Amino acid sequence: MEETGMMRCKEVATLLDTEQVADESFRKRFAVRLHLMMCKHCRRFARQLRHLHVGAQSMRSAIDSEAAAADLDQKISRRLGLTDPGTRE
Amino acid sequence: MTTEAADDLIERLRRRDDRTLLAIVQEHARPLYRAARGMGFRDQDAEDLAQDVLTTFIQTLDRFEGRSQVKTWLFGILHHKVHERRRTLARESLTDSIDDTFESRFDADGNWVRPPIDLERLVASRELGIAIHGCIEALPDSQREVFVLRELEELDTQEICKILDRTVTHVGVLFHRARARLRECLETQGWKRPA
Numbered sequence: 001m002e003e004t005g006m007m008r009c010k011e012v013a014t015l016l017d018t019e020q021v022a023d024e025s026f027r028k029r030f031a032v033r034l035h036l037m038m039c040k041h042c043r044r045f046a047r048q049l050r051h052l053h054v055g056a057q058s059m060r061s062a063i064d065s066e067a068a069a070a071d072l073d074q075k076i077s078r079r080l081g082l083t084d085p086g087t088r089e
Numbered sequence: 090m091t092t093e094a095a096d097d098l099i100e101r102l103r104r105r106d107d108r109t110l111l112a113i114v115q116e117h118a119r120p121l122y123r124a125a126r127g128m129g130f131r132d133q134d135a136e137d138l139a140q141d142v143l144t145t146f147i148q149t150l151d152r153f154e155g156r157s158q159v160k161t162w163l164f165g166i167l168h169h170k171v172h173e174r175r176r177t178l179a180r181e182s183l184t185d186s187i188d189d190t191f192e193s194r195f196d197a198d199g200n201w202v203r204p205p206i207d208l209e210r211l212v213a214s215r216e217l218g219i220a221i222h223g224c225i226e227a228l229p230d231s232q233r234e235v236f237v238l239r240e241l242e243e244l245d246t247q248e249i250c251k252i253l254d255r256t257v258t259h260v261g262v263l264f265h266r267a268r269a270r271l272r273e274c275l276e277t278q279g280w281k282r283p284a
Contacts, residue, residue, distance in 0.1 A: 052268055
């Protein structure tokens with residue numbers, strides 16, 4: 001448990017989690033930064049949020065590879081009767 | 090997009106210009122497929138959904154007035170198609186046990202009593218993506234949809250609100266619950282720093 005004497009961990013974690021930090025006043029944003037400098041647990045929490053994004057992007061790449069392998073864009077275009085005029089015979 | 094460019098796009102869409110429609114299909118088929126896969130549909134079902142959304146878009150072009158981006162409009166159609174297939178739109182609980190789980194990690198003064206676990210070991214590896222893919226299965230549909238739109242598709246909150254026809258506050262709550270549930274899942278699956 002970290003005692004920073006300023007913002008509480010729960011308030012910082014909630015602001016980070018709901019992505020509301022950017023909407024806060026300069027003073028509040030500064031207080032969040034200061035808290036993060038002093039609190040290793042909240043820094044870890046912030047890292048967890050970044051890890052979720054990294055993981056989601058990794059998932060995105062895996063699905064993209066799957067779509068590319070299935071030639072998805074071309075397949076759906078053909079099924080909808082849409083072909084590039086440049087490739088028509 | 091400028092007003093002139095938007096008007097030009099709408100005009101080309103209204104006369105069903107092949108080249109414009111083809112460009113739209115080729116730009117958006119994959120994101121639609123990706124979102125459907127993220128929301129839990131199998132590959133063939135996700136492909137059918139993406140095609141179904143684009144077919145509906147083309148059939149109902151006259152309703153598209155350009156007040157939102159094509160992408161937002163398409164994801165709105167996807168949202169409705171997903172719920173048609175799941176038939177679970179009606180009821181959504183106002184309370185969620187994950188809120189209590191989040192609360193329980195702090196004491197009455199708002200300090201951590203159960204601090205986050207370091208997931209550093211998984212960064213820069215496919216493992217984290219695979220782990221999240223597993224954990225996402227346990228999310229309630231509405232939370233999963235918001236997480237996919239925000240973190241996979243990187244849509245902003247305003248776009249997500251339009252797509253789901255929900256308030257900023259509601260989307261914020263769903264996103265918070267999704268992330269809290271995923272963090273808990275990753276921690277309990279044993280993704281801990283090696284001793």
